[in-house]
Amino acid sequence: MKTILRQFLNQQNAMNGRGIVIQGVLKWMKDxxxxxxxxxxxxxxxxxxxxxxxxxxxxxxxxxxxxxxxxxxxxxxxxxxxxxxxxxxxxxxxxxxxxxxxxxxxxxxxxxxxxxxxxxxxxxxxxxxxxxxxxxxxxxxxxxxxxxxxxxxxxxxxxxxxxxxxIKLRIEHKSLQLSPHFVLNMVSQFSASILSLSRPLYDSLSRFTDILAYSYKNPQHENSLAHEIHAMENYVACQRQRFGDTLQFVLIKELGNLETNKLPLPKWTLMTLLENVFKHGDCFNPSKPARLEFRMDELQESGSVFIMSLTNTPDLATPVKSSEFGIDAVRRILEHHFPGKFRMSVEKSPVEFNLLLHISYGKNPENRPLG
Structure with a gap:
């Protein structure tokens, strides 16, 4: 935890290490x-x-x-x-x-x-x-x-x-159940019917519909960091609606004026990490609430760097079977789309789980293609 906080606070460049240098040389030789x-x-x-x-x-x-x-x-x-x-x-x-x-x-x-x-x-x-x-x-x-x-x-x-x-094939295969159009149309119909009865319930159902629509989005289509963060905010809001005041979750977003809708990011990458908090973590402890932070730094050496910090207490009493779409899958996806441009640090203990993710978008992030 001290190492993660030190990197988070002093804004060190996370794109160092011999392994990344070797990968960069091999990539340049290949290209x-x-x-x-x-x-x-x-x-x-x-x-x-x-x-x-x-x-x-x-x-x-x-x-x-x-x-x-x-x-x-x-x-x-x-x-x-x-x-x-x-x-x-x-x-x-x-x-x-x-x-x-x-x-x-x-x-x-x-x-x-x-x-x-x-x-x-x-x-x-x-x-x-x-x-x-x-x-x-x-x-x-x-x-x-x-x-x-x-x-x-x-x-x-x-x-x-x-x-x-x-990984994409497995995800798409799991999605082959009901037609996305049928599901979204029915939920939208229910939402319109509820509006006259309860505005708060209508808002919650609208957020849930946004999450559904995002989950059905074709992974081959362009996606942005803004879309991913918006879906995560809706996800947390739906969990608050579900659990009420018993949910102990802090969400902080400090992205500045940078247009995150122009920054590419594979769909459901960060959402997978957030879902794992509710699958494997204890989000109901008032003394140790779960904490999710988004931040965008402008570093002179590497340009725009997106930082995500995730902290929660593991739920040891209720072990959950692995879905095989956890941190390792996210790491492989990021290595494919951001080779040598990201770093993910994970620290686990019986009392605390910490994850720190850096993604460097460079000097001209709007012009950077995905993949």
Whole structure:
């Protein structure tokens, strides 16, 4: 609890950590493999030149360095994008091997020609080919290792998408009961009939209708943070109507002037966390009321950051069977839609449950697409 309060009060940037940095590098490599491969090759060139300079080793002329860089850069690209995928996934390697050998021989012969202009020593073709072959094996092994991480990043991304699709499918399957239009139309009809009898009851039923309509909303359609928070406010209001003064729940909202209707958020993400408070928590203790806070901070480094804090007392006397749509499912959904842009901290004890969620929307949150 102290760690969560410290982060909440001093407005620390929650987007730190080695794991997030590694995920960011893998994502950039997955999205920009050509630039990534050339960048690694450029770094290798720089390190080689530095080692030769500080080690007082001879440095080749510029044309040889340039040919090494461009030639081997193109061979690495061919190995990365053509040879390895065809050999590993499609079992096609004969034609690719012939092309690789021809390209390698052309590269080596032209390099031999450039070296003949640079040095007066007589160069032997066979020893030179052996030496270049050993160096090429080293380069290709490095490139193969990078390709392995590249495939891993793509596979992990596909796996995450499959998990999200499976969660959505389960949710949609649970919704396949009555027609949403039938349910909403009937509830609206009841609401209109009640208006003349009781205005407070009409208002409560209207809030419940809004929650129903939101729950039936297609997860594939665009959704905003404002819609989610509005549904959560209606949900708490319905619980107050249900339990009356016995409900001990504090809701605080400090979102400033930022237009939260332009900030994307997957439907029912935060609502799942709120529902768990009433499923697994004790919301009737006057000395320890449940507490839900929404806040939007404008940080100079990361831009707009949405913060949600949730505190309640666990209900140990009434264990509830898990629905499998709890914190772990929410975390996977957020990792899919906000990779490297969120952090969720959870602290549990027999007397208190604390959850702190940060979502960074960046400098221009209105222009950020979802997914």
């Amino acid at each position: 920009n493999p050509v630039l990534f491969l050339w960048g690694v090759w450029f770094i290798y060139l720089g390190l080689d030149l530095l080692l030769r300079y500080f080690g007082s080793m001879p440095i080749a002329p510029f044309d040889i360095i340039l040919w090494n860089f461009i030639g081997w850069g193109m061979i690495n690209q061919f190995w990365f994008f053509v040879f390895l995928p065809n050999a590993m996934f499609f079992r096609r390697w004969k034609l690719e091997t012939m092309i690789l050998i021809l390209v390698f021989l052309g590269f080596v012969l032209f390099k031999l020609f450039l070296l003949g202009k640079w040095t007066e020593l007589e160069l032997q073709l066979f020893p030179f080919l052996v030496n270049e072959s050993v160096r090429s094996l080293q380069f290709l092994l490095y490139t193969s290792a990078i390709w392995g991480f590249y495939v891993l990043a793509i596979s992990q991304d596909e796996f995450n998408k499959m998990e999200i699709d499976l």
